[in-house]
Amino acid sequence: MADTQVEKLLEVKGLKKYFPITQGIIFQRVKAHVKAVDGLDFFIRKGETLGLVGESGCGKSTTGRTILQLYRPTAGDVYFKGQDLATMKGEELRKMRRHMQMIFQDPYASLNPRMTVGDIIGEPLEVHNIAKGKEKKERVQELLQIVGLNPYFVNRYPHEFSGGQRQRIGVARSLAVNPDFIVCDEPISALDVSIQAQIINLLEELQQKFNLTYLFIAHDLSVVRHISDRVAVMYLGKIVELTDRNSLYDNPLHPYTKALMSAVPIPDPIIEEKRERIILVGDVPSPVNPPSGCRFHTRCPLAIDICKKEDPVFRDVGNQHYVACHVV
Amino acid sequence: MATLLEVKGLKTEFHTQDGIVHAVNGVSFTVDEGETLGLVGESGCGKSVSMLSVMRLIPMPPGKIASGEVLFQGRDLLKVDDEEIRSVRGNKIAMVFQDPMTSLNPVLTIGTQIGEALELHLGMTKEQARKRSVDLLKMVGIPEAENRLDDYPHQFSGGMRQRVMIAMALSCSPQLLIADEPTTALDVTIQAQITDIVKRLKRELGMAIIWITHDLGVIAGLADRINVMYAGFIIESASNKELFANPLHPYTLGLLGSIPRLDEAHKAKLTPIEGLPPDLIEMPKGCPFYDRCHYRTEKCGTANPALELGNVRHWVACWNWQSVQKQHAAAKSS
Numbered sequence: 324m325a326d327t328q329v330e331k332l333l334e335v336k337g338l339k340k341y342f343p344i345t346q347g348i349i350f351q352r353v354k355a356h357v358k359a360v361d362g363l364d365f366f367i368r369k370g371e372t373l374g375l376v377g378e379s380g381c382g383k384s385t386t387g388r389t390i391l392q393l394y395r396p397t398a399g400d401v402y403f404k405g406q407d408l409a410t411m412k413g414e415e416l417r418k419m420r421r422h423m424q425m426i427f428q429d430p431y432a433s434l435n436p437r438m439t440v441g442d443i444i445g446e447p448l449e450v451h452n453i454a455k456g457k458e459k460k461e462r463v464q465e466l467l468q469i470v471g472l473n474p475y476f477v478n479r480y481p482h483e484f485s486g487g488q489r490q491r492i493g494v495a496r497s498l499a500v501n502p503d504f505i506v507c508d509e510p511i512s513a514l515d516v517s518i519q520a521q522i523i524n525l526l527e528e529l530q531q532k533f534n535l536t537y538l539f540i541a542h543d544l545s546v547v548r549h550i551s552d553r554v555a556v557m558y559l560g561k562i563v564e565l566t567d568r569n570s571l572y573d574n575p576l577h578p579y580t581k582a583l584m585s586a587v588p589i590p591d592p593i594i595e596e597k598r599e600r601i602i603l604v605g606d607v608p609s610p611v612n613p614p615s616g617c618r619f620h621t622r623c624p625l626a627i628d629i630c631k632k633e634d635p636v637f638r639d640v641g642n643q644h645y646v647a648c649h650v651v
Numbered sequence: 652m653a654t655l656l657e658v659k660g661l662k663t664e665f666h667t668q669d670g671i672v673h674a675v676n677g678v679s680f681t682v683d684e685g686e687t688l689g690l691v692g693e694s695g696c697g698k699s700v701s702m703l704s705v706m707r708l709i710p711m712p713p714g715k716i717a718s719g720e721v722l723f724q725g726r727d728l729l730k731v732d733d734e735e736i737r738s739v740r741g742n743k744i745a746m747v748f749q750d751p752m753t754s755l756n757p758v759l760t761i762g763t764q765i766g767e768a769l770e771l772h773l774g775m776t777k778e779q780a781r782k783r784s785v786d787l788l789k790m791v792g793i794p795e796a797e798n799r800l801d802d803y804p805h806q807f808s809g810g811m812r813q814r815v816m817i818a819m820a821l822s823c824s825p826q827l828l829i830a831d832e833p834t835t836a837l838d839v840t841i842q843a844q845i846t847d848i849v850k851r852l853k854r855e856l857g858m859a860i861i862w863i864t865h866d867l868g869v870i871a872g873l874a875d876r877i878n879v880m881y882a883g884f885i886i887e888s889a890s891n892k893e894l895f896a897n898p899l900h901p902y903t904l905g906l907l908g909s910i911p912r913l914d915e916a917h918k919a920k921l922t923p924i925e926g927l928p929p930d931l932i933e934m935p936k937g938c939p940f941y942d943r944c945h946y947r948t949e950k951c952g953t954a955n956p957a958l959e960l961g962n963v964r965h966w967v968a969c970w971n972w973q974s975v976q977k978q979h980a981a982a983k984s985s
Contacts, residue, residue: 378838379809485927515693516865520909520923527920542839545868549911549921572913586843587913588868592891594914595872602847603840606808 331402332504332536333390334366338399340382340389344611357610359385361560363399364637369503372530372537374551374568376544376583380607381557383540384428387506390538391423392416403504421451424497428509430489434481440467440492441477447499466495470525487518494525498533506538511546523550544587548572556580559618560610562637566644576646578623617649625650652683655827655859656705656744661719663697663704666712670932674700676883678719682827687853687860689874689891691867695928697883698863702829704729706746707736723827742772745820749832751812755804761788762800765819772823787818791848810841817848824856831863846873867910871895879903882929882939885958889965899967901944901975938970946975 341356360382367373375383388394390401392408401408408419424447427433434443444463448454454462464474470491481489490510497505507526511519527550529535541547547554548568555565556577564577575581582601589595603622608614614621620630629649637647663675675697682688690698703709705721707728721728723744728736740746748754756764765787766780775783781800788796791814804812813833820828830849834842846869853860864870870877870891877894879887879902887900898904905924926943929935937952938944944951950970961967961976969975 378840487927516867517693517906517909517924518927520911520921521925523911524920524923544839545911545913548913548915582840584913586840588842588846588866588872589912589914590867590871590895590907590910591912591914592871592895595868598872600843600847602843606810606841607838 329368329370331366332369332371332404333538334400334402335390336364336400336402338363338386338389338401339397340385340394341397355611358560358613359610360389361613363562365555365562365565367504367536367538369536370530370534371552372539372550374547374554375538375540375557376542376547376554377557378542378583378607380559380610382560382610383542383557384508386557387425387508387538387540391420391425391506393425418451421447421453421500422502423504423506424500424502425506425508426490426493426497426510429513430486430493431481431513433493434489436481439478439480440484443481443492444496444499447496451500453500462499463495466498469498469529470495471521485518486514487521490514490522491525494522494529498529501533502535504536504538506540508540509542510539512541512543519546526550544584556583559607559613561618561647562645563619563648564644564646565637566642570642570644574644576640576644576651577619577648578625578650579619582624617647652685654681655684655686655723656682657720657722658701658705659720659722661701661704661721662717663700663709663714664717665714667932672931673934674883674931675704676934678880678883678885680878680885680888682859682861684826685853685857685859687862687873687875689870689877690861690863690880691865691870691877692880693865693928695882695931696880698880699831701880702746702831702861702863706740706744706829708740708746738772741768741820741825742823743825744827744829745823745825746829746831747813747816747820747833750836751809751816752804754816755812757804760801760803761807761815765800765815765822768819768822783822784818787822788815790821790852791815791818792844793818809837810844813837813841813845814848817845817852821852821856821858825858827859827861829861829863832865833862834869835864835866842869849873867906879906882934883931884939884955884968886940886968887966888958889962893962893965897962897965897976899961899965899972899976900940900969901946902940904975904979905943938968946971946978 338360339362340360341358343353344355345351346354377383389396396409441463444466445459448459463477467474472491511522539550551568553567554571555562558579564580575584582603585601605622608621616632617630617635620626635647635649637645639645659679661675661678665672665674678701692698704716716729762784765784769775769780769783784800785796793799793814834845862873874891876890878885881902887903898907908922909924924943929939935941938955941947941951948971956968956970958966958968961972
């Protein structure tokens with residue numbers, strides 16, 4: 324792949340999102356901040372899938388939402404097609420939204436139960452003045468077919484569908500405006516195993532067909548391996564490792580990545596019997612008061628003195644394999 | 652190994668406004684002492700409802716255990732009176748549930764909740780129960796156990812709460828532990844911690860375990876034998892290694908083929924199982940997997956196959972399992 328030639332569709336620099344914790348009812352005082360996203364740098368090339376993995380509370384969903392400006396960043400820049408979304412507002416930002424969309428995790432909560440499927444998928448077309456009336460109707464039916472649903476379903480309500488079908492409706496909705504970029508926020512976690520594969524295949528087909536760029540957020544490393552071109556691993560608001568898919572899975576460098584991979588169960592009893600698991604001690608610390616220095620030092624089997632004092636620099640250790648670790 | 656639990660022909664249904672939901676449709680299996688049985692399947696296959704039926708935790712109405720026997724230590728648990736089943740639950744057979752936050756009482760301290768079973772079943776005093784509770788928390792790896800006894804569930808993380816649930820379940824040294832998707836709601840590194848603890852405790856205490864999950868990876872590392880369920884039926888049963896080495900039922904084959912594996916380099920496409928599981932109210936006449944099966948023949952649509960012996964200690968409920976096996980082997984080698 325001629326990687327340096329392909330344009331960067333999205334570039335994120337120093338992205339931070341802090342949520343204030345307030346005290347008091349009438350006069351609210353900010354007591355502390357939840358540092359959900361604490362300084363991220365990465366880019367995604369056009370047509371590429373960047374997988375963003377990490378466990379609960381690492382900040383991956385917040386990252387996805389902050390990029391799309393569903394939350395406004397506390398700091399940092401989000402360059403989308405060369406323009407900084409973080410500084411945009413009002414009508415200018417609204418117009419940009421048709422180029423970037425989201426597929427949500429919960430197929431039960433992300434569809435308005437009082438709207439028909441036709442209305443749900445058609446709404447973005449109305450909002451962005453793309454199509455009306457008969458044209459809109461035809462486009463909605465086309466989208467239903469694209470995601471593998473019967474176009475006859477336009478007048479049905481979400482509760483009449485299964486989880487997997489609802490997720491397809493969510494996908495159809497995100498495609499309605501012909502976006503360039505889609506944030507897939509754990510789109511299959513809530514689905515049964517045999518249905519997950521249907522949705523993964525669908526997303527891959529659509530990417531090919533419409534030249535889509537994905538930010539694929541997930542906690543399931545096996546799925547991410549399958550669908551991503553490059554993968555970023557997050558821990559407590561920071562990216563600890565980022566590289567192309569094969570390098571990450573064949574040669575993980577960061578101790579957290581290694582522990583994460585060793586924890587993923589493999590459906591093969593003979594392999595499972597022989598595996599040496601790296602069992603991490605303790606729980607993930609609170610993002611309100613993250614550990615000093617390297618955030619992972621409290622659970623890291625390789626932590627040395629400097630790890631407690633200095634936050635390691637996120638650097639390229641060769642072949643565009645980025646790691647933030649003192650020991651590597 | 653002696654048989655600890657024997658379930659025969661269990662049928663559980665739910666009477667709803669829309670009709671009768673046939674959740675469990677004639678399930679039979681045994682668990683030997685010290686054995687770990689995996690119960691695998693997706694949502695709605697009846698795995699949780701079967702085990703809740705064994706423990707008589709199904710709300711009746713709308714639930715109803717329509718027929719079957721659950722033989723444990725010479726008694727049929729479905730026929731004993733309330734007092735007797737209460738003496739078994741939490742004592743001889745214990746259960747750990749999926750979501751520890753909703754399974755633990757939020758207004759009682761952990762100490763009170765663990766102590767409850769000890770006082771009730773083992774007749775301990777409050778002091779004795781407290782001391783034993785500290786030992787149990789240490790056993791599941793909770794740091795500063797003495798201090799944490801007086802904490803409430805919300806003061807623990809998800810992984811810690813699940814450890815507390817395990818401590819509670821093991822408090823009276825049960826002979827059988829039923830774990831209903833205990834790690835599904837947990838992060839993968841915490842899941843590894845919990846499965847590690849359970850493996851260790853199983854070795855130390857010699858108890859039998861029924862582990863319910865939809866995650867084939869998790870069960871591969873834990874079970875001695877596995878029962879695969881679909882639409883309220885057990886459709887395949889074999890030892891752990893045998894099931895993964897030679898899956899016979901088209902559903903099991905489909906399931907194994909549709910999951911991406913961490914150790915596999917990128918595959919061009921996953922092979923999902925098309926379609927959806929059947930409606931449990933309007934149960935199909937023949938095999939419940941008929942609509943989604945690539946190997947179906949006419950007979951499959953009219954008659955539901957029972958479990959039959961396919962291989963050594965390997966049972967499968969499929970009319971065509973032999974031709975499926977041949978076709979699958981041919982496809983694999985090509």
